[in-house]
Each structure stands twice: as structure tokens, then as C-alpha cells.
Amino acid sequence: MPKILVVDDEPALRFLIIASLEDEGYDLLEAEDGFQAYDLIIAERPEMVILDVMMPGLTGYELCKMLKDNPSTSKIIIILLTAKAQLKDRLASQQVGADYYLTKPFSPLELNEVVASLLQNRREIIS
């Protein structure tokens, strides 16, 4: 049962992401800001983090970079949720090492498929 952490300061969006994924048999965790997310990641070691970029305190970019720079957390799959679809946002997502990014508004079904295929890829690589 893959563990997925959903990080967004907007309760409505956390709710949407969870609603999109809840029937797929994942263990879904929630955090409302970057610091809370980091603590949960260290404690729970999720396989995937769905991370909003614009958050108070620690932004999604910063948290992503922290996780990817740390060998013990660098394997965690990270999907960034950005509000903008401009080139510089895509580049920023790549630079911090995110595995995928989605632009708001996003389709819940698309998210669902992306999550599933990323987890599938990871399992194939490991096995």
C-alpha cells in the first residue's frame, strides 16, 4: 500500500487530491505547510509527495530541493503543483529535481493516472 503525502495550504485542494486518489488503495497523508510535510516525510517515509509550490514558510520548490539533495530522501517521487504554466516554472521544477509537475487547474483523473504510472515505473526500476 504505497504511502502518498499530500501537501497544500489550501484545505479545499488537499481535499480534492485526496478525493481523486482515495479509491485507489493508497495510504494518504496530509500536511498543510512545508515544515509539517518535512517532519512527516522523515517519520513516515512516503513513496510519493504531491507538493504545492506556493506555501507559507517553506515553499514547494525549497522542500523538493531539500528532499532531492538528501540521499536518504532523494528516491521519493515528487509531483509539483504549480499555479503557472510558464516556461520558467517548468524550468524551476526541473532544477529542483521534481519527477513531474501539474498545473492548476488540473484534472483529478489525470492526477490519478500520473500517480499510478509514476509508482509503476518506480516499482519496475526497483525490481
Place this chain on the structure above:
Amino acid sequence: MKNNFFSTTRFIIIICTLLVIVAIVLMKSEIDGIKALFQKVALDSAKSHFNTIVIMRKWNSLHDGVYVPVTPQTEPNPYLEDPLREVETTDGMILTKVNPAYMTRLIADIANQDLDLKFHITSLKPLNPNNAADQWERQALESFEEGAKSNYGILKSGTKRDFRYMAPLKVENECLQCHAKQGYQVGDIRGGISVTMPYEPFQRAQDQAILISLSRYIILLMFAAAVGTYFGRKTIFTEKEMRKLTQAVEQSANSVVITDTEGRIVYVNPKVEEVTGYSAAEVIGKNPHILKSGEQGVEFYQEMWETIGNGKEWHGTFHNKKKNGDMFWEKASIAPVRDHRGTITNYIAIKEDITKLKEATEERERLINETRQALEQLKEVDHLKSELVNVVSHELRTPLTSILGFSELLLRKSVGEAKTKKYLTTIHNEAVRLTGLINSFLDLQKIEAGRFEFKKQCLDIGETVRNCINVYQAQSDRHALVLVLEEDIPLVWADPDRLTQVLGNLLSNAIKYSPAGGSIEVNVSSGPTAEVKIAVRDHGLGIPEDAQSTLFQPFYRVDNSDRRQIGGTGLGLAICQKIIHALGGRIWVQSVHGLGSTFTFTLPDVTIQRETNMKEEVRVAAEPFILIVEDDRSTADIFKETLATAGYTTRIVDNGPAALALAITEQMLPLAIILDLVLVGPLDGWEVLRRLKQDVRTKNVPVIISSCLEKSQEGLELGVTDYLVKPFPPDKLVESVRNAVQTANGVVELPFTTQKIEDEVKGLLESKGFAVQEIINRDDLLVIFIDSALPGKIGGDLA
């Protein structure tokens, strides 16, 4: 240079003048000398002639006369009494005795003929009457008797001048032969011989000598005159130049100050007085530092004196003080003046008053700066606007994501009823949020375009705040919203909807920026100056000091990078500030970063509103109203208050023309008109009523007469809706107005041009359950009758 030139010129002119004077004196004396010399020559010549005669006479008298043959030329002398006057020689020749006198006469005849020389022997007592003395000779003879040795002179006889000389003949022994009988004794003056010779030859020689001498002097004089004239003219020319230059300096548009080497002023031109206010008399002898303002340091003046002391020109700008204390700027150039030896004698300062120029320059710089600042601000605004686009993008996307996401889930997946409801609730809430965001934008747009409408009224602020707190308390269980309400808070004059908007904004900010929760206090107190103070205090993040001043600018958000997600558009406080200002209050923030913030605003209490009552009435236009036409102000106020309690807005006019103007020309018709019949001014109530009823636009506006006159019959004939006879109870007025408004056919006049809009309006009205009857339909005017039983304000809402 100039001094040198002048001294040399003056010297030359003086020398020339002296030279001329000496030459003239010398010339005069030389001419006199020449004249004297030639007189002396003439005199000597005359004397020698005289002496010759005297010697010859002596010789003759020594011989006691001589005998000569008698000839026609030498007749015997008739005046000689001598027995031997004629003698006969042995050979028969008759000889006659020629005595000195006769001989003299004979010689004189020859001299006269041959030499133009006249000898005249004469006496005061002549023997020969022909020898009588002429006048000059007589005077001479008389002078001889007084002891004179001789007498001479130049005498004019006709056109020619004669030199005459005369000397006495003294009686000698020999003389007595002839003249003893006259009683002379030896040594007496018996007479004299005058010698008369023409002076012309001497005169000619003298003139020639004078001419020669004169010509020398003339050459000298001409030379001196030429030199003198040259320099003299040059001096005159220079003086003219000098006058011109002096004039130029006097009339100069610049100040000219000349000092001596000690810095004492020796000359100022009139411009100096004009500029400084000091007259020439006041400054001559003083040092120019009387003008010092003290704005410029010692080094400045030291540098100046050093420069000009070294003989160089100094250029600079003084900030000086006038006599009256005004400051002014002078651009100065100071140069030393040297004499012909090169020694500095004076300093000349030429100064230009550049105060105006300076001011103009400063003004220009100020404008440039302002423009630059404005440009910076524009850039800042531009930057903020693009920031805003980002923020808005985020703010719009967040609710949109929820709405789209949940609706997609509902469409694509089969979800249970409970979940469906939850999803739909979220969709609804997010849509509401989106609406609020859009409204914020529109509000700001309206405020910036000046189209924000305020519906001000008397408000119990405590009530409004309490309602707001209840709404926001429900949204957060982590925060405790506390109301601290002072007793006896006066009513305020404000728009309740806008006030709620401001309070809501401040409360939601307080909640948002206190993420850790805690208490949020709203403190309502009455200020000292007829105002009510509302303070919203939180214990949250606080606001850095440098951000506090820009907090109320549109699009501004503290620390964009990490607070963006806290939400909001950056417009809330800007909107709040604009609303509070429009309501006549102030808003400000006090905050300590990290410890929380207090946002405070004030509202004028209702007493302020009373003072500005009339103005407000005129300004607040687009609202349905009851028109009160009443020239007694206190009565009008009672009506107003009475109707206000019944929820009617009123407008008061005190004369007929104003009533017609307000009733007819305003965009909106009154709901009803309360009309007094007795009015001051050109139109009384009857006339106003007639005109209202004649005008197609106003004839359906209900008119209620309020009068002391009991003429209800006439009133009703003219079409009034009700006729109230004063005094009447307030209730009656309210009842009458309500009836009039409700039973009247509301008439709305709309300047619509297209059928589409007409249809829309009709559709709108009909959808609200009104029967619409179109009675006039011209291209530019549509009058719609709206059927009875309308709520009071519907006509206005439509307009």
C-alpha cells in the same frame, strides 16, 4: 593703463599751453623791442641830421656868416639886420650874407627837395614869421624851457607817418650878433630845430623785422597748437568715450561695485541699490560683506580674496542678503584694476542677480525630480500590477481547480450521496470565494474610477461590529473574537454595507495573519473630536516597520515571497482605506513585527453629518427620494426626520424654481412631492403645482399639499394626491406619503435608443411580476407605466 594715458596727455596739453603763452609774451616783447629799436634808429638818424645842422650853423656863426652870390635861390635875407648884408666884390659881384638861420633854411630847402627831410628852425619868438612853431614844436619848445633835452615822436600827417625830432638851440656868443636885440643871454634857449623825416623806410624795415620774428613764433605756435589740439581733441574724444562708458556702467543691468584694495566700496551703480536695497550713500566706504548672508563659509571668501589679491579674475556665486533681509543669489566676476605701474589700485565686481534664474533652475530640477519620482512610482505600480497578475492567477486558479476538479470527479466517477454533497459544498464554497475575489476587483476598479456609491445613514456601530464578529467567529475555531464596546457610543454616519466590508476585511486579515490562533479584539470607543474609533487587534505575525507605510497601497502585500499563499489579492486594505476616506474617517496601522497588528479606523459621529447635511443631500443623488418643498426650515427638518424613520430619503428645497428644477431636470423623479402653498420667491405653491401637473414628465408624480390654508377643494381640482392642513401629526404625513407612493403609477423615463434594451427592461419588469404598458415609444424616449402596488422604491431602482 588709463591713468598713465591721462597723465601723459594732460602733461602734454599743459606744456603746449605754456609754450603758447610764453611764445606770445616773447613775441610781444620782441615786437616791442623791434619797434623801439627802429625808433632808436630813426631817432639817431634825426639826431645826426640835427647835429649836422647845428655844426654847420656853428661853422657859419664862427665865420659870422658867409657870403654867397645873390641868386634867385639866395636873395638877401630880409630878416637880417646887418649893414654888411650885401657887399660888392671888387669885381662887382654882389654877395649877400648868409647867417646861420638863413643857411639853415637854404639847406632845409635842399634837404626837403632831395631827401624829403625837413628842417625847421623855429622859436617861440621868431624873427621870421615863417619860422613860427607849429603845435608839436611849440609843445617841444615849452618842454625845453622846463629842462627837456630833446623831444621826438612819430606823428601822423595825413596818410603818412613822420618821425619828428626836436632839440633846443642854446644861446651862444655868436648868436647874440643877431638875436641880442631879442634880449637873449648866453645859455638861454632861443629856439630849436625840428627834424622831420618820413617814417616809412623805418616802418618798412621794422615791419620786415617783425615779420621775420613773427614768422618764427608762428611756426612755434602752430606746432604747439597742433600738438595741443591733437591731444586736446583726443582728450575730448576720450571724455566722450568715458561719458559713454560711465553711462553704460550706470545703466547696466548688472550690479557694478568698485572697491579699493582694502575692500572699501568706492563706487556702486544704481543697479546695486535696485538689487540690494542699499543706496550708494549707504555703502560707499563700507565693505561689501555687509551683504553677507552667512550662508557661505569663511573659506569661500578667503579663496576669493586670494584669487583677486594675486591679480587674477575671480568668478563665483554669492548667496547674499538684501537690506530687507531677503536672500538673493549673485553671480559675480571680480577683477583687479592696475595703474600704469601694474600695482593693483581697485577691484571691480560685476554681479548679476540670478535669484530668479536659480529659482527657475531649482523649480526645473524639482519638476524633473518629481517627474522621475512619478516615473519610479509608475514603474513600481507597473511592477505591482504584474505582481498582481501573478497573485490573481494563483488566487483564481485555486478555487477554479477545486471547482473543476470536483465537478470532474462527480461527472466521471460514481460517488455516494454523502460524498456528492461534500463535493458540491466545496464547489459552491469555492465559487463563492471566486465571486468575492472578483467583487474585490470590481470594487477597486469602481473606487479608482470614482463610481463607488455610498448610501450613508445613521448607524449603531456596535450592532454592525457585533454582526461582523459573529460571522467571522463562525469561520475559525482557533481564534477568539472579542468585542470591547465602550458605553454611550454615538451613532455614526456611514454606509452599513461598506462598513461591513471594511470590518470583514480587517477581521479576515487578523485571522489569516494569526496562523497560531489566539484572541482578536475589536475595540469601539468614541474619540475626542466627534468621531468613533474602531480598532481591530490581533496577536499574529505583525508587519515589518518598513512595510507599514505602503500597506494601504493597492496591490501591496507584505513579503510577497512567503505570504502569498496566505491569500488575498493585495487589494483589501487599499479598498478599506478608500472606503474609510470616503466615509470621512481615517485608517492606520500600528504593529510590532512578530507580535501582532492593530488596525484602527475612525468614523465621524452623527453630529458631523448634521453640519454637512445639505451637501450630502446634493451629493448623494442616485437614490429615490421624497421632495419636500417647504420654506420653513424647522418644519422641513421635522418632515425629513419623520420620513427618515419610515425609511424614506428626502431632499429639501425652500423655493418654487428649485423645486421645479429638482423635480423636472434631475435624472430621477421624486417618489412624491410634499408641497407648501405659501412660498417665498417668484413662484408660489399653486404655481409650482400647476407647472408640475402641466409637464408630461412630472404630472404623475404624487403631490401632497402641506399648508395652513384650508383650500383642499382647489388642490384636489388641480390633481393633488392628498391635502394636509397644518398642523398635522407625523404619522399622518407618513401614512399620506406611503399611500401616495403606493397608489401612484410610478413613471420612469428612460432614454433608451434600441428596441433590444426596451425589451430587456420590459422583460426585467415583467419577470418581477409587473404589468408593463408602453404608452409612448419614440426613437429616443420610452415612457413605461408600471402598474400599481409597487414597493416604494422600485421606480428609482429601475432608473
